[in-house]
Amino acid sequence: MPSKAPGLDTEVTRLSGVGARTALLLEKLGIYTVQDLLFHLPIRYQDRTRITPIGATLPGQECLVQGEIELTQVKFGRRRSLLCRISDGSGALTLRFFYFNKAQQNSLQRGRAIRCYGRISSGGAHEMIHPEYRLLVNPADEEVDDTLVPVYPATEGLHQNRLRKLTDTALRLISKQPSRLLELIPAPVREQYDLPDLCDALHYTHRPPPDADTALLLAGKHPAQQRLAFEELLSMFLGLRRIRERVRKHSARPLGNGQALQRRFIDALAFTLTGAQNRVLAEIEQDLARELPMMRLIQGDVGCGKTVVAALACLNAIASGFQVAVMAPTELLCDQHYRNFSHWFAPLGIDTVILSGKLRKAERQSALQALATDTPLIVVGTHALFQKEVSFAQLGLVIIDEQHRFGVHQRLTLLKKGARGDVYPHQLIMTATPIPRTLTMSAYADLDVSSIDELPPGRKPVNTVVISNQRREDIVERIREAVNDGRQIYWVCTLIEESEALQCQAATETHDYLVQALPGLHVGLIHGRMPDRDKESVMQAYKAGDIDLLVATTVIEVGVDVPNASLMIIENAERLGLAQLHQLRGRIGRGSSHSDCVLMYRPPLSELSRQRLETMRSTSDGFKIAEKDLQLRGPGELIGTRQAGLPQLHIADLVRDAHLLPEINRVADRVAEQFPEQSRQLIARWQQKKMGYGNV
Ligand code: ADP
Numbered sequence: 001m002p003s004k005a006p007g008l009d010t011e012v013t014r015l016s017g018v019g020a021r022t023a024l025l026l027e028k029l030g031i032y033t034v035q036d037l038l039f040h041l042p043i044r045y046q047d048r049t050r051i052t053p054i055g056a057t058l059p060g061q062e063c064l065v066q067g068e069i070e071l072t073q074v075k076f077g078r079r080r081s082l083l084c085r086i087s088d089g090s091g092a093l094t095l096r097f098f099y100f101n102k103a104q105q106n107s108l109q110r111g112r113a114i115r116c117y118g119r120i121s122s123g124g125a126h127e128m129i130h131p132e133y134r135l136l137v138n139p140a141d142e143e144v145d146d147t148l149v150p151v152y153p154a155t156e157g158l159h160q161n162r163l164r165k166l167t168d169t170a171l172r173l174i175s176k177q178p179s180r181l182l183e184l185i186p187a188p189v190r191e192q193y194d195l196p197d198l199c200d201a202l203h204y205t206h207r208p209p210p211d212a213d214t215a216l217l218l219a220g221k222h223p224a225q226q227r228l229a230f231e232e233l234l235s236m237f238l239g240l241r242r243i244r245e246r247v248r249k250h251s252a253r254p255l256g257n258g259q260a261l262q263r264r265f266i267d268a269l270a271f272t273l274t275g276a277q278n279r280v281l282a283e284i285e286q287d288l289a290r291e292l293p294m295m296r297l298i299q300g301d302v303g304c305g306k307t308v309v310a311a312l313a314c315l316n317a318i319a320s321g322f323q324v325a326v327m328a329p330t331e332l333l334c335d336q337h338y339r340n341f342s343h344w345f346a347p348l349g350i351d352t353v354i355l356s357g358k359l360r361k362a363e364r365q366s367a368l369q370a371l372a373t374d375t376p377l378i379v380v381g382t383h384a385l386f387q388k389e390v391s392f393a394q395l396g397l398v399i400i401d402e403q404h405r406f407g408v409h410q411r412l413t414l415l416k417k418g419a420r421g422d423v424y425p426h427q428l429i430m431t432a433t434p435i436p437r438t439l440t441m442s443a444y445a446d447l448d449v450s451s452i453d454e455l456p457p458g459r460k461p462v463n464t465v466v467i468s469n470q471r472r473e474d475i476v477e478r479i480r481e482a483v484n485d486g487r488q489i490y491w492v493c494t495l496i497e498e499s500e501a502l503q504c505q506a507a508t509e510t511h512d513y514l515v516q517a518l519p520g521l522h523v524g525l526i527h528g529r530m531p532d533r534d535k536e537s538v539m540q541a542y543k544a545g546d547i548d549l550l551v552a553t554t555v556i557e558v559g560v561d562v563p564n565a566s567l568m569i570i571e572n573a574e575r576l577g578l579a580q581l582h583q584l585r586g587r588i589g590r591g592s593s594h595s596d597c598v599l600m601y602r603p604p605l606s607e608l609s610r611q612r613l614e615t616m617r618s619t620s621d622g623f624k625i626a627e628k629d630l631q632l633r634g635p636g637e638l639i640g641t642r643q644a645g646l647p648q649l650h651i652a653d654l655v656r657d658a659h660l661l662p663e664i665n666r667v668a669d670r671v672a673e674q675f676p677e678q679s680r681q682l683i684a685r686w687q688q689k690k691m692g693y694g695n696v
Pocket residue numbers: 271272273274277300301302303304305306307308432456457559561563590
């Protein structure tokens with residue numbers, strides 16, 4: 001018997017039935033205490049409260065169906081499977097099992113009534129793969145559930161039933177002693193926004209009662225859920241604020257005096273900087289001159305010229321005797337930056353080294369050695385920069401490109417790596433992720449933001465057309481004409497939600513087809529499965545103009561810069577999201593010549609796809625596209641929040657709850673200032689383990 005009545009801080013290991021093994025699994029989910037269990041909220045619900053007629057089920061839908069078995073057979077194919085066909089008068093459905101035994105096969109007899117819960121495949125066949133099922137004895141007497149079933153974030157070895165039991169225990173505990181559940185949202189805020197009681201909201205969300213408004217709950221819009229979402233978003237803003245404060249508590253070396261180097265650098269450029277580039281550079285330099293670590297984001301649409309600005313910022317660090325780390329999200333981009341930076345900096349007598357995953361041992365050793373000496377230099381790298389063996393002698397500035405591939409956590413890791421005691425490097429982040437303004441502030445609330453809101457002069461907007469793949473041959477003909485006009489072309493093969501292997505296969509096949517269809521042209525191929533060295537040499541050949549037509553997978557999506565490329569064909573464009581289409585299209589329209597983008601689709605086009613393609617056709621403004629994206633996507637579908645570097649949330653949804661963000665951001669200011677203790681505890685409740693604040 002525990003010495004003290006269990007409360008919120010009680011460790012889960014003290015609950016009955018939680019042994020060391022379970023405790024470890026819970027830890028993986030960030031659950032250590034009873035409070036953590038209470039705030040481990042359902043990510044969604046299963047609706048087993050009604051039976052859906054088979055004829056009314058939709059691809060991708062999770063539902064409960066009931067019918068009579070018509071036929072059960074084993075099918076031998078590439079993969080042996082047990083198929084069981086059922087029907088309910090409104091339609092028929094196939095249940096498919098890859099894992100099965102003889103007894104199971106025998107039990108699924110023709111004529112028996114069966115009830116199944118599962119997801120209708122989104123691919124062509126009308127089937128459920130491995131549904132949960134139960135054979136019924138008296139189908140007429142079988143009841144359905146009267147409440148929604150919560151589905152929790154789980155982990156291998158710790159499944160839904162177990163999590164439901166554990167949350168039951170936690171809920172019972174607070175039912176007995178509701179006063180133990182700390183209300184952390186200050187009373188004036190609760191009153192102003194008419195927020196329901198925390199205890200009620202938790203009960204309702206974990207165990208919706210039978211009379212609950214199912215549609216509202218499934219949509220995540222029930223006041224109980226919204227109340228918890230409010231609290232979580234509040235804690236998110238408080239957390240980001242705290243990161244900022246913590247980093248700002250450290251000091252940094254002021255960096256400056258880059259003017260002489262910058263003048264030589266600018267003189268050697270083939271163009272002059274835009275007003276926006278100059279303005280943003282000035283903003284950066286003001287930060288660099290201070291004894292506080294800069295935390296600045298450069299935002300700017302694809303092609304606005306962020307790299308040059310970053311390079312100019314580097315010169316201040318170099319002139320002050322410091323090293324700079326430039327981090328890129330992919331090997332391709334890393335190579336490109338390495339080439340650009342060494343090309344720009346070698347004439348100035350500045351060393352650029354590369355540190356990526358593909359280096360040979362000796363190359364790697366010499367790069368590591370260079371970093372460990374006091375020489376001011378630029379190191380361009382991928383994730384490899386995080387590795388343990390990497391240590392910097394004098395890191396003054398960290399530049400992270402295309403931030404949407406990295407999260408808050410990784411950003412902080414690199415900062416800490418470069419820290420010397422209390423002295424932190426300055427940090428500059430570049431992003432072209434067109435996310436709507438409302439979301440920018442949640443992703444980057446810890447950063448100051450500069451915008452390059454002007455494209456270099458002479459850029460002509462890309463002319464975009466939407467064409468059915470039935471006109472593929474016309475398009476191929478157009479390629480020939482374009483090459484005759486001296487243009488270079490990308491042909492992008494996309495397959496969303498399918499394996500990378502399939503993508504590469506599609507690209508390889510398209511490549512072979514185009515080689516045949518376009519004799520005399522130099523057709524290249526690049527995809528993710530090629531060795532990095534091959535990718536690099538293909539990109540080099542393309543950049544040098546030795547390849548006319550480059551068939552590519554979406555590996556070229558981010559950052560690739562070949563200004564002479566002025567025609568892009570995107571196959572299956574209807575399958576891509578707007579953000580990705582915009583990134584891809586941003587690979588052309590970078591030079592001064594006129595560019596065209598062909599969005600090729602496979603008919604018939606769904607209404608949603610039609611609207612997406614129309615958006616691409618009618619605008620090239622990244623922010624307009626992002627806003628449209630937000631409108632067109634349903635909640636939870638946002639850009640892949642992980643990819644966008646946006647925080648991972650338990651119950652809030654940045655799209656569904658976007659309208660709350662500006663308001664809650666303001667509330668966070670007030671809470672941080674007037675209620676520091678609640679603020680601290682809110683962060684602890686929702687964010688602590690996730691972001692590892694303790695370590696900043
Ligand atoms: P992004 O902001 O998408 O990273 P880049 O830095 O790759 O863009 O720049 C896109 C292209 O525009 C590059 O080829 C770059 O050399 C060129 N560029 C950058 N600034 C200017 C400018 N002020 N005038 C003309 N071209 C520029």
